[in-house]
Amino acid sequence: xxxxxxxxxxxxxxxxxxxxxxxxxxxxxxxxxxxxxxxxxxxxxxxxxxxxxxxxxxxxxxxxxxxxxxxxxxxxxxxxxxxxxxxxxxxxxxxxxxxxxxxxxxxxxxxxxxxxxxxxxxxxxxxxxxxxxxxxxxxxxxxxxxxxxxxxxxxxxxxxxxxxxxxxxxxxxxxxxxxxxxxxxxxxxxxxxxxxxxxxxxxxxxxxxxxxxxxxxxxxxxxxxxxxxxxxxxxxxxxxxxxxxxxxxxxxxxxxxxxxxxxxxxxxxxxxxxxxxxxxxxxxxxxxxxxxxxxxxxxxxxxxxxxxxxxxxxxxxxxxxxxxxxxxxxxxxxxxxxxxxxxxxxxxxxxxxxxxxxxxxxxxxxxxxxxxxxxxxxxxxxxxxxxxxxxxxxxxxxxxxxxxxxxxxxxxxxxxxxxxxxxxxxxxxxxxxxxxxxxxxxxxxxxxxxxxxxxxxxxxxxxxxxxxxxxxxxxxxxxxxxxxxxxxxxxxxxxxxxxxxxxxxxxxxxxxxxxxxxxxxxxxxxxxxxxxxxxxxxxxxxxxxxxxxxxxxxxxxxxxxxxxxxxxxxxxxxxxxxxxxxxxxxxxxxxxxxxxxxxxxxxxxxxxxxxxxxxxxxxxxxxxxxxxxxxxxxxxxxxxxxxxxxxxxxxxxxxxxxxxxxxxxxxxxx
Numbered sequence: 001x002x003x004x005x006x007x008x009x010x011x012x013x014x015x016x017x018x019x020x021x022x023x024x025x026x027x028x029x030x031x032x033x034x035x036x037x038x039x040x041x042x043x044x045x046x047x048x049x050x051x052x053x054x055x056x057x058x059x060x061x062x063x064x065x066x067x068x069x070x071x072x073x074x075x076x077x078x079x080x081x082x083x084x085x086x087x088x089x090x091x092x093x094x095x096x097x098x099x100x101x102x103x104x105x106x107x108x109x110x111x112x113x114x115x116x117x118x119x120x121x122x123x124x125x126x127x128x129x130x131x132x133x134x135x136x137x138x139x140x141x142x143x144x145x146x147x148x149x150x151x152x153x154x155x156x157x158x159x160x161x162x163x164x165x166x167x168x169x170x171x172x173x174x175x176x177x178x179x180x181x182x183x184x185x186x187x188x189x190x191x192x193x194x195x196x197x198x199x200x201x202x203x204x205x206x207x208x209x210x211x212x213x214x215x216x217x218x219x220x221x222x223x224x225x226x227x228x229x230x231x232x233x234x235x236x237x238x239x240x241x242x243x244x245x246x247x248x249x250x251x252x253x254x255x256x257x258x259x260x261x262x263x264x265x266x267x268x269x270x271x272x273x274x275x276x277x278x279x280x281x282x283x284x285x286x287x288x289x290x291x292x293x294x295x296x297x298x299x300x301x302x303x304x305x306x307x308x309x310x311x312x313x314x315x316x317x318x319x320x321x322x323x324x325x326x327x328x329x330x331x332x333x334x335x336x337x338x339x340x341x342x343x344x345x346x347x348x349x350x351x352x353x354x355x356x357x358x359x360x361x362x363x364x365x366x367x368x369x370x371x372x373x374x375x376x377x378x379x380x381x382x383x384x385x386x387x388x389x390x391x392x393x394x395x396x397x398x399x400x401x402x403x404x405x406x407x408x409x410x411x412x413x414x415x416x417x418x419x420x421x422x423x424x425x426x427x428x429x430x431x432x433x434x435x436x437x438x439x440x441x442x443x444x445x446x447x448x449x450x451x452x453x454x455x456x457x458x459x460x461x462x463x464x465x466x467x468x469x470x471x472x473x474x475x476x477x478x479x480x481x482x483x484x485x486x487x488x489x490x491x492x493x494x495x496x497x498x499x500x501x502x503x504x505x506x507x508x509x510x511x512x513x514x515x516x517x518x519x520x521x522x523x524x525x526x527x528x529x530x531x532x533x534x535x536x537x538x539x540x541x542x543x544x545x546x547x548x549x550x551x552x553x554x555x556x557x558x559x560x561x562x563x564x565x566x567x568x569x570x571x572x573x574x575x576x577x578x579x580x581x582x583x584x585x586x587x588x589x590x591x592x593x594x595x596x597x598x599x600x601x602x603x604x605x606x607x608x609x610x611x612x613x614x615x616x617x618x619x620x621x622x623x624x625x626x627x628x629x630x631x632x633x634x635x636x637x638x639x640x641x642x643x644x645x646x647x648x649x650x651x652x653x654x655x656x657x658x659x660x661x662x663x664x665x666x667x668x669x670x
Contacts, residue, residue, distance in 0.1 A: 297455030
């Protein structure tokens with residue numbers, strides 16, 4: 001149908017003409033009723049009016065048709081010119097990928113004297129042909145690289161058309177934006193306050209000047225802004241490209257400063273928390289502080305790099321945490337804990353799954369602290385699945401019914417818990433390791449954490465109080481120090497409580513041979529004075545003949561990797577006690593030349609457990625973190641689900657025996 005006809009036959013116009021015809025007919029009829037002469041006059045007028053209107057409509061339709069024809073020609077011409085002149089490359093292909101047509105803009109990317117139409121695309125440009133084949137069935141636009149430039153690339157498979165838009169300049173702007181995004185970092189000298197105690201003013205000044213100068217030189221070299229906030233605190237600001245360079249160097253300034261200050265008998269260790277990927281500076285600063293807290297919670301001497309929604313990357317962590325010389329923090333934590341207990345209607349104390357003597361001893365110690373401050377408290381423990389030492393302890397507690405009545409199941413704890421209750425997590429900080437993750441979630445905003453393991457990425461969001469000291473030998477050591485600041489008139493530790501806490505320290509220090517500092521012996525001395533029974537400790541830690549033989553058979557499977565690592569692997573169809581694995585790992589360290597030992601066993605149908613131990617500078621914690629576990633610099637573990645013993649062994653071997661990963665690199669790449 002022609003455009004003029006479409007215009008005339010529009011519904012509104014048809015209705016108008018019909019109405020005019022109707023009125024004309026009525027007027028003519030009424031005229032004849034009045035007088036025949038009047039009717040004739042009206043009829044003549046109607047006929048003349050109809051002829052005039054018809055002529056006018058024909059003229060209008062002719063003008064409209066002429067206008068539409070001209071407009072159609074102009075649109076078609078504009079489309080053709082746009083297709084030829086627009087800054088978008090267009091290629092039309094046939095079903096065999098032969099070029100049927102190419103617009104002038106696209107032809108500039110090919111040789112001037114080349115014949116394009118009629119040739120296969122692969123013969124003209126094989127790289128472009130590969131891109132077409134790769135994205136032929138993809139309906140979305142992709143950004144691709146071609147001829148050293150960036151293009152938005154789209155293939156319309158239905159019509160065999162290829163479209164390319166050159167966005168090289170825009171991509172360059174975007175890349176520059178990404179490169180120059182800001183990161184913010186907090187730098188903290190871990191042990192500066194302890195080191196300068198007893199030093200002369202000139203020595204303190206020299207030490208501070210050296211550290212500041214070294215950091216300033218490092219910042220200048222990497223185009224960073226470094227601002228001194230305090231004697232032991234610095235603010236760091238830089239761009240993303242500088243951060244990537246720092247990560248590639250594993251933040252070696254930590255090693256440089258530690259090494260040079262160690263030669264002056266004043267080893268300074270540094271921790272950094274760095275955040276990026278956020279335009280809001282307040283959020284960036286808050287995340288940087290969280291990352292610094294994480295670095296310090298893991299023992300310091302390391303860098304934590306993380307965005308708000310990303311996974312933390314760890315660098316450094318090569319040294320053992322250093323013992324603090326002051327107990328000010330212990331006193332402050334003790335007072336803060338007392339205040340939180342006062343605000344709670346009841347206190348729940350919970351250790352980790354598969355509890356050991358340190359975990360149980362810590363729960364007993366916190367329960368005694370609560371009782372000394374006249375607060376009701378409960379110890380949350382499962383009623384089965386204990387190792388032999390905990391089973392013997394439960395038998396001993398039959399003689400202390402008042403204490404044993406305070407041990408409840410996770411189900412009972414959930415029923416008793418209220419919004420005003422307080423939960424104290426001891427000897428762990430990962431909610432997934434708690435005896436009752438449900439109770440941890442129920443009291444997520446009423447949490448206290450006391451632990452001596454390095455803090456990991458998994459951590460409660462809003463704890464009320466955190467006391468994590470990676471330098472401490474055990475959680476029992478940390479809790480023992482708190483008794484010094486309790487009310488003098490209250491009843492002190494019971495004999496069984498002191499005994500279990502001392503046993504926890506002894507087990508975690510391998511009879512005071514590892515990770516034992518001066519404060520460890522102070523804590524042990526206090527517990528002995530409180531009545532700790534050495535003979536009872538010996539009875540508790542004894543093992544059955546079956547366990548003894550099973551551990552020795554496990555050690556018989558030892559393999560030595562690279563003359564540095566000792567690895568034992570249990571049978572995949574046999575279940576082992578995880579404590580046996582830990583004991584076997586400890587014994588393997590007695591072999592000359594062995595820096596680290598690893599024991600892999602199956603502990604249930606779904607879970608493989610790995611215990612790791614180390615001497616010297618090798619850091620087994622970062623190795624276990626790569627396998628989903630964690631722990632200490634010299635003592636760590638991991639549990640892996642839904643894998644075989646052989647698969648876990650292969651994963652460990654890939655980490656330890658990769659040629660490019662020396663001891664230092666294993667420690668630093670995290």
